[in-house]
Amino acid sequence: MTEHSTAKVVVIGGGYAGTLAANRLTPGGVDITLVNPRPEFVDRIRLHQYVCGTGEAAVDYAPILGDGVRLLVDTATRIVPAGRVVELASGAALDYDHVIYAVGSTGAPPSSVPGAAEFAYSVAEFEYARRLRARLADAPRDAPVTVVGGGLTGIETAAELAEQGRAVTLVGGGTLAPKFTESARRSILKWLARNGVAVLEDDVVTEVRAEAVVLGDGAVRPSAVTVWTAGFGVPELARASGLRTDPLGRLLTDETLTSVDDDRVVAAGDCAAPSGEPLRMSCYAAGPLGAQAADTILRRLAGTEPAPLGLAFSGACVSLGRRAGVRQFARKDDTAIDFHIGGRLGGAIKNLTYKFGVLKVGREARKPGSRFWLKGTPRPQRTAATPS
Template sequence: MTTYTDIATVNVVVIGGGYAGTGAANRLLARPGVKVTLVNPRPQFVERIRLHQYVAGTRNATLDYGTLLGDRVTLLVDRATRIDADARKVHLASGRTLGYDYLIYAVGSTAAIPAAVPGSAEFAYPIGEWEHAQRLRAAIDRAPADASVTVVGGGSTGIETAAELADQGRKVTLVCGAQLAPTFSAPARRSVARWFGKHAVEVLEQERVAEVGPDSVVLTDGTVLPSAVTIWTCGFGVPELAAASGLRTDEAGRLLTDEALVSVDDDRIVAAGDSAAPSGRALRMSCQAAAPLGLHAADTVLALVAGVAPVNQNIGFVGAGVSLGRKAATVQFTRRDDTNKNMYLRGRWGVPIKELASKGAVMGIRNEARKPGSAYTTKGPGHRPAAIAGESDRIARP
């Protein structure tokens, strides 16, 4: 019988050190002969789900990779600029190239500001990445305590950012664009609206931003809102690395794969997280999906190495939550296929569940570092809906 230890060393490159990529790198260590190189543009792990707290000054949002990665994972601080699938090489911004036997594509997602809104690129602050959050925090710190802050976007990121700042005493207006918390059930949406009402946050539903200035926001009906700091949270895109490398993507730029997460163009490339589109139908952009997809991507690579057909991903969901400052949260429970149940928690009752989910993402990565293959993932229903509710609100289309 052939065992892993009988097989020659396999070189795996993981591009992206977020929830998906870091978990995948650790999971790969289940095979003794594997050599893992994790390529990430930053020397620290960014807890993206904590960025709204960092902006408001209530918590840090970075962790030392030394506390997260297994001993046999090599961290390379660099940025991938092109994948040469034919030569099995990754070209880096530093000028180096990395050869690989298998590659895990886990570049994640980023904030996207539409160029069609005048002034948005110049004067609005995104919050999707660490560097964005650093610039935004500096702007918040510079603004007078009584200055008006406008948050654009009524999804989870906008809600949490607006709530965190309001909880710190900031005067906040939330421009939803359409509906507040559009992916939540009606009762859960009302619970979020009640919290905002109690904390003097002006919520504008069915209102859109037509122009952003250095100290104001103009709505499509001509209303001018004073805004010392304008925060843009409605829209995520993905890096263009896959498309720039000649690999097929969906219309948002996510790598097209089969249900086992193998690229439709190359069986040595496996994708995970926000940048993957299994069968052209991406899962909800979230830590809840990214982390288990990273683990499954690693399992797929290990199966391919062993000459075994990889199994299809079957990721299940349990809910979605938003923190409302430090003392409240709303948690919407879902079925495993990510459709809403008629059940939610609100107020202080939602806080421990929301915090457990946030801490659990990091705990899962650390558990994989200590014991590869140990992390538990929720199984899906065995099928996926044709479309994810609210997907158009989360993805910025070209």
């Protein structure tokens, strides 16, 4: 039996994973509604450029959304599996046969660090980035800026600010770019040093003040603007809906990305925890996971068994300003190998990844089913729950 011609699919979240999944579902007459809180697509990997005024992150949905997808600007507040309804902040509700849960990840300064929630800024979402951009526009060019977090977002933000002539301190909280090899990290550190970034790799920020930060040893450093990039979280929608999650809030699924509680709910992107072992949160993984989620639903509608997840990594990129970067290569299991490309060539490779993020989503709108990815060995399968 198949529901393919009449099925209603609600995709919650219009980022890389959700938009690509919605586009992939368009053939065959499926009724698709994409629920997103913003009327524009956010090219999230460019938010640090948007903050510095060197790039834009908001993209019109028109050229990248398939003709068969209805965009609804609203926020999902609860999924009701028993009634197959998605409740919205506007008070409306959407009936569904299947849901793709693609709410992504978020980040905000933690309340556990005194003053962070009050005085620090985030680049994790468009609204946060817009607030930071306005603050930087008001700050004198020589005002000290502190970037907290030694991951790729922190490095890229610090580098972009430094290239704009800002006085930047990067507080790493441990090893910078922990997924990179030592030689690749040295390349990053050299660029940061040449461009005037003071790197406190092993220090932590224990308090944020209006015009300063306090480090782990009690030292107080001036900071007119503090940018918090350490750590990411996941929206609470799954928990609020009574669906099981991992400790971070990612939806627990089997290896077909199907919720372990209800096989009419399929996850994609940063908010998915297949078999409780999520993949690295990244734009790299978001597209394939969106495609996988769509394929899982299409197979069920066709009465065939969904395939288990198979995604191989190839490495990661970090930009260092507008003209330099580092491309770290990795094994399929996402462990780094001792080979990287730095300098201008590394920057050129990173600039291609910026372009491909949105282009791949748009290509899926024009040619549904065209998205392909480097396949890895499928992980051990876990069976999903019986549908309600």
